[in-house]
Amino acid sequence: MWQIHQAFTMTHEFPVCFDRNTLDPEHSVLADILALAGRGPHRVLPVIDDQVLQGHPDLVERLHAYAETHAKRMTLIDPPLIVRGGEICKSDPAEVDEFYQRTQSDKIDRHSFALVIGGGAVIDAIGYAAATAHRGIRLIRMPTTVLAQNDAGIGVKNAINYKGRKNYLGTFATPFAVINDYDFLSSLPERDRICGMAEAVKVALIRDGEFFHWLYDSRERLAQFEPGAMEHMIARCAELHLNHIRTSGDPFERGSARPLDFGHWCAHRLEELSDSDLRHGEAVAIGIALDSLYSHAQGMLGLGVLKQIRETLEGVGFTLTHSALKALDIEAALQGFREHLGGELCITLLNDAGEAEEVHEIDLESMHRCRQQLLEGTWPQ
Numbered sequence: 289m290w291q292i293h294q295a296f297t298m299t300h301e302f303p304v305c306f307d308r309n310t311l312d313p314e315h316s317v318l319a320d321i322l323a324l325a326g327r328g329p330h331r332v333l334p335v336i337d338d339q340v341l342q343g344h345p346d347l348v349e350r351l352h353a354y355a356e357t358h359a360k361r362m363t364l365i366d367p368p369l370i371v372r373g374g375e376i377c378k379s380d381p382a383e384v385d386e387f388y389q390r391t392q393s394d395k396i397d398r399h400s401f402a403l404v405i406g407g408g409a410v411i412d413a414i415g416y417a418a419a420t421a422h423r424g425i426r427l428i429r430m431p432t433t434v435l436a437q438n439d440a441g442i443g444v445k446n447a448i449n450y451k452g453r454k455n456y457l458g459t460f461a462t463p464f465a466v467i468n469d470y471d472f473l474s475s476l477p478e479r480d481r482i483c484g485m486a487e488a489v490k491v492a493l494i495r496d497g498e499f500f501h502w503l504y505d506s507r508e509r510l511a512q513f514e515p516g517a518m519e520h521m522i523a524r525c526a527e528l529h530l531n532h533i534r535t536s537g538d539p540f541e542r543g544s545a546r547p548l549d550f551g552h553w554c555a556h557r558l559e560e561l562s563d564s565d566l567r568h569g570e571a572v573a574i575g576i577a578l579d580s581l582y583s584h585a586q587g588m589l590g591l592g593v594l595k596q597i598r599e600t601l602e603g604v605g606f607t608l609t610h611s612a613l614k615a616l617d618i619e620a621a622l623q624g625f626r627e628h629l630g631g632e633l634c635i636t637l638l639n640d641a642g643e644a645e646e647v648h649e650i651d652l653e654s655m656h657r658c659r660q661q662l663l664e665g666t667w668p669q
């Protein structure tokens with residue numbers, strides 16, 4: 289037997305910027321990011337979520353004005369690729385296919401950039417397309433929803449759906465850069481502004497008790513979408529997610545422990561069962577509530593914090609019941625999650641706000657009782 293032990297390491301780094309008015313030609317953030325790849329000008333193919341364009345009709349014009357001012361750094365490909373926003377662009381292969389076609393017709397190669405401006409779904413789908421075309425085109429993400437700015441748009445994963453299975457096809461691929469521009473949120477429907485808060489509650493509960501208490505105290509300001517409160521919520525949530533990816537020792541999720549998936553084992557199933565009537569954030573809020581109730585039922589989580597979790601989630605605007613919850617086959621969902629993790633079941637529960645614990649078995653009878661409490665709104669008092 290002859291064996292060569294092949295091993296090398298690679299550093300992954302990318303800036304995540306928090307800003308406003310990024311496309312003002314006076315603003316250099318985007319141009320500075322492009323300069324990181326060499327002087328340029330670099331070919332940039334803009335890919336835009338159609339709902340974002342509807343909310344910001346001058347967006348293409350502003351991109352052109354920006355590119356003109358920063359012509360030394362970028363050559364904007366015209367016309368931009370406009371894609372359908374929301375889950376449809378992950379479920380229907382049309383947008384990914386169109387991206388592949390445009391990369392060919394517009395000569396986008398590994399030295400060029402795709403600049404994706406959109407919600408988490410568009411970022412996921414175009415992230416997948418960019419990671420696979422030419423084995424990886426540089427991607428700059430400009431997330432435009434709360435959830436995309438504090439979670440979906442800042443990480444290392446992308447995916448599309450396959451035959452009804454959420455996120456079945458995907459890759460781990462780091463972006464070249466992320467620019468979170470809060471101004472995009474002005475056109476976001478109320479429902480989607482609320483959605484993104486679920487991930488903040490999630491990451492606070494597993495990582496940062498102080499942040500959870502801030503969320504609890506700020507729930508009314510957040511329900512009013514007060515800019516100062518929203519920006520702090522987004523920035524801290526993003527920071528905690530990024531910290532986790534950087535320090536967990538498992539950025540590409542090879543192991544079974546998935547603390548960031550707190551509340552998610554049933555959330556993905558609920559999204560599927562509701563036929564996407566439930567948004568990701570809404571399903572996650574229900575998942576957090578269910579796993580918090582279960583943590584309490586197991587004698588882990590105190591009643592005081594449990595009540596605060598409910599008040600926080602309902603306070604910012606979530607409804608914690610849905611018909612999909614009734615239809616949920618708990619055993620099958622857990623089994624599906626076990627397979628998703630690669631064999632061993634690993635569910636994150638809570639001992640306290642900011643204190644998570646992994647468990648490997650679930651008491652099904654107790655979980656059924658918690659589901660019932662959630663459906664009936666009869667939480668322990």
Ligand SMILES: NC(=O)c1ccc[n+]([C@@H]2O[C@H](COP(=O)([O-])OP(=O)(O)OC[C@H]3O[C@@H](n4cnc5c(N)ncnc54)[C@H](O)[C@@H]3O)[C@@H](O)[C@H]2O)c1
Nearest residue numbers: 339343373374407408409432433435436440445472475476
């Ligand atoms: N890759 C990851 O790590 C990761 C993590 C969490 C979630 N996700 C994925 O993210 C997706 C959900 O993302 P989302 O919550 O951003 O929802 P979304 O992308 O579905 O957007 C919701 C709706 O808002 C529209 N929209 C987006 N920005 C807008 C704006 N500024 N103004 C007006 N309308 C706007 C979209 O077109 C869409 O219709 C799911 O597919 C989920 O699986 C991925």
Ligand SMILES: [Zn+2]
Nearest residue numbers: 487552568572
């Ligand atoms: Zn999530």
